[in-house]
Amino acid sequence: MITVEHLTRRYGDFTALDDVSFECRPGRVTGFLGPNGAGKTTTMRILVGLTAASSGIARIGGHRYGDLPNPGRHVGVLLDAGAQHGGRTGREILTLGALSMGLPRTRVDEMLHLVSLSGEESTRRLRHYSLGMKQRLGIAHALLGDPRVLILDEPANGLDPAGIRWMRGLLKGYADRGGTVLLSSHLLNEVELIADEMILIGRGRILAQGDKQSLLASRAAGAAGRSGSSTTATSLDDDRLVAVLRERGIAAVRGPGGVSASGASVEVGRAAAEHGIVLIDLRAVEGGLEDLFLELTADTQREASSYPPPPAGPQGGSR
Amino acid sequence: MSSTHPTLDLGATEATPLSRLVQVELRKAVDTVASFWLVAAIAVLIVIVEGGLLLVVLLQDGESSAGDYAFFASYITAVVLPVLAIMLVTSEWTQRTAMVTFALEPRRGRVLLAKYLTGIVLTLVAVLVAVVVGLGCALVCQVVQPDLTTFDLGWRFLGGFVITQVLAMSLGFALACLLLNTPAAIVVFVAYRVIPVSVFGVLAVSFETFADVRPWIDFEYAQGPLYDLSVSGSEWGQLLTAGALWLGLPLVLGVLRILRAEVK
Numbered sequence: 001m002i003t004v005e006h007l008t009r010r011y012g013d014f015t016a017l018d019d020v021s022f023e024c025r026p027g028r029v030t031g032f033l034g035p036n037g038a039g040k041t042t043t044m045r046i047l048v049g050l051t052a053a054s055s056g057i058a059r060i061g062g063h064r065y066g067d068l069p070n071p072g073r074h075v076g077v078l079l080d081a082g083a084q085h086g087g088r089t090g091r092e093i094l095t096l097g098a099l100s101m102g103l104p105r106t107r108v109d110e111m112l113h114l115v116s117l118s119g120e121e122s123t124r125r126l127r128h129y130s131l132g133m134k135q136r137l138g139i140a141h142a143l144l145g146d147p148r149v150l151i152l153d154e155p156a157n158g159l160d161p162a163g164i165r166w167m168r169g170l171l172k173g174y175a176d177r178g179g180t181v182l183l184s185s186h187l188l189n190e191v192e193l194i195a196d197e198m199i200l201i202g203r204g205r206i207l208a209q210g211d212k213q214s215l216l217a218s219r220a221a222g223a224a225g226r227s228g229s230s231t232t233a234t235s236l237d238d239d240r241l242v243a244v245l246r247e248r249g250i251a252a253v254r255g256p257g258g259v260s261a262s263g264a265s266v267e268v269g270r271a272a273a274e275h276g277i278v279l280i281d282l283r284a285v286e287g288g289l290e291d292l293f294l295e296l297t298a299d300t301q302r303e304a305s306s307y308p309p310p311p312a313g314p315q316g317g318s319r
Numbered sequence: 320m321s322s323t324h325p326t327l328d329l330g331a332t333e334a335t336p337l338s339r340l341v342q343v344e345l346r347k348a349v350d351t352v353a354s355f356w357l358v359a360a361i362a363v364l365i366v367i368v369e370g371g372l373l374l375v376v377l378l379q380d381g382e383s384s385a386g387d388y389a390f391f392a393s394y395i396t397a398v399v400l401p402v403l404a405i406m407l408v409t410s411e412w413t414q415r416t417a418m419v420t421f422a423l424e425p426r427r428g429r430v431l432l433a434k435y436l437t438g439i440v441l442t443l444v445a446v447l448v449a450v451v452v453g454l455g456c457a458l459v460c461q462v463v464q465p466d467l468t469t470f471d472l473g474w475r476f477l478g479g480f481v482i483t484q485v486l487a488m489s490l491g492f493a494l495a496c497l498l499l500n501t502p503a504a505i506v507v508f509v510a511y512r513v514i515p516v517s518v519f520g521v522l523a524v525s526f527e528t529f530a531d532v533r534p535w536i537d538f539e540y541a542q543g544p545l546y547d548l549s550v551s552g553s554e555w556g557q558l559l560t561a562g563a564l565w566l567g568l569p570l571v572l573g574v575l576r577i578l579r580a581e582v583k
Contacts, residue, residue, distance in 0.1 A: 001325045026325050049425045050418060050582040061327025066425040069334040074327050077422045083415035087351035096350075100335065100343045100423050125352070141419070148327060180325075 001180035007056035018204040031195025032184035039204040040184040072101040076142030076150045081134035086127030111140035131158030152183040156190045168194045231265040234258035234281040340433035386473030389453025396445035401491030404438040405504045408495035438488045479546045496573025538565035
């Protein structure tokens with residue numbers, strides 16, 4: 001539904017976007033992931049015609065955004081929740097949007113209800129809104145015209161965990177009804193929670209794209225033997241499990257949370273089964289995607305790569 | 320890339336009509352705290368000035384016409400109208416709402432046209448208010464001292480007022496497009512109306528030959544005959560050349576700037 005082909009944007013000598021191509025399909029939430037300044041926002045701004053591309057073309061449903069009649073009815077856009085007049089109330093902002101798109105005023109109340117902004121909150125002026133409330137209002141504004149496509153820049157920014165869960169439900173439901181969603185984030189956790197597919201971008205270039213499984217699979221194939229996948233396991237006899245794994249050439253250590261093995265979970269399970277060790281818990285370490293993200297963007301991160309990588313495990317998230 | 324590209328069906332959607340864009344811009348012009356107080360301040364000022372004027376006329380048994388009162392009311396609004404026109408454009412950039420506005424109507428020229436038409440509507444409303452205030456004050460005088468009062472509005476003057484106000488509003492609009500910053504546009508607007516006309520005045524006195532050139536390049540001077548609608552002959556040409564220089568040029572440059580700008 002969204003097709004971006006060979007998009008390039010230069011500012012003088014600086015190349016903000018370098019031959020970016022991707023596609024977003026209906027029924028899917030596509031996450032656009034990359035560190036700050038990677039080109040996510042520039043791409044989205046070109047998509048909706050606020051910035052001109054140096055070369056390449058971006059189309060939505062086969063059309064240039066600028067050619068869409070009354071585009072708010074087709075594409076819901078939220079680029080910056082703060083880009084609204086601070087002196088207007090939330091309700092007034094939605095009313096202006098509804099007026100502009102030619103929608104009945106009842107739509108304003110429906111949207112306020114959808115994003116859980118109460119009647120009192122909706123009559124407050126925007127400058128008194130928290131970031132989370134601004135994001136909710138921005139999402140309400142994007143959904144006003146009942147569009148088929150949503151383009152959201154950092155929509156989860158400023159939302160609390162409950163808010164992020166709410167948005168995941170909202171966007172999943174929207175995609176299940178056939179909608180197309182492109183949302184950006186610099187936080188892997190957010191995208192991982194919300195998106196079905198991911199596009200990784202760094203320094204204006206697309207680094208990888210696909211769904212979570214295929215991203216990890218392609219990495220495993222590309223980096224076979226280098227680091228591989230890792231697994232944690234707990235059994236009734238952890239010491240023996242470690243010994244058995246080492247026998248098979250799988251590095252393993254016993255830690256407070258069980259056995260950490262640098263092998264696929266299927267290998268660990270098989271080793272345990274063959275030696276009759278009872279496994280209580282067996283799972284692939286979920287840090288895989290984060291490692292991939294950091295690996296792919298390592299030379300594009302602002303922080304010098306001499307920094308040690310963040311610790312793995314459930315607490316190792318980038319929040 | 321997959322072979323099937325889902326498309327958006329645009330058949331049932333019509334482009335946003337210009338009238339609706341004007342409606343939106345009119346609402347935006349008056350729905351913020353700042354614009355509310357601006358309008359409220361004008362209203363209070365008009366009440367004070369007209370009330371004072373009425374008091375003086377009645378106490379001194381002076382002659383007055385509806386046109387006199389309308390003149391003062393329109394003079395007050397005249398100060399504020401260009402500021403409103405400036406804010407119509409600049410607030411989109413200082414408050415960053417241009418991102419939303421141009422996302423909802425990517426044909427930026429139409430948004431600008433709607434804003435300009437909104438400026439004209441506001442000008443006409445201001446004149447209408449002046450006429451109503453003028454007639455209202457004249458009515459009071461009529462009751463108290465019927466012999467000294469006329470309801471003559473001075474239509475020639477009002478007509479000239481509408482035209483010069485639209486020009487002033489256009490200038491504010493043009494400078495706003497060019498500078499995209501409220502205080503800068505207001506300062507330049509005021510300087511624009513005071514400095515060139517003074518410089519040209521001095522030059523015209525100092526150099527006799529310049530006195531012949533002046534009407535062709537001095538926009539304020541060229542607008543002189545417009546105030547009572549007494550423009551004739553070569554004065555039309557002078558309005559055109561001076562207007563092109565002082566109004567046309569910044570307007571074209573300003574509009575081009577907005578059409579091409581990266582909206583942030």
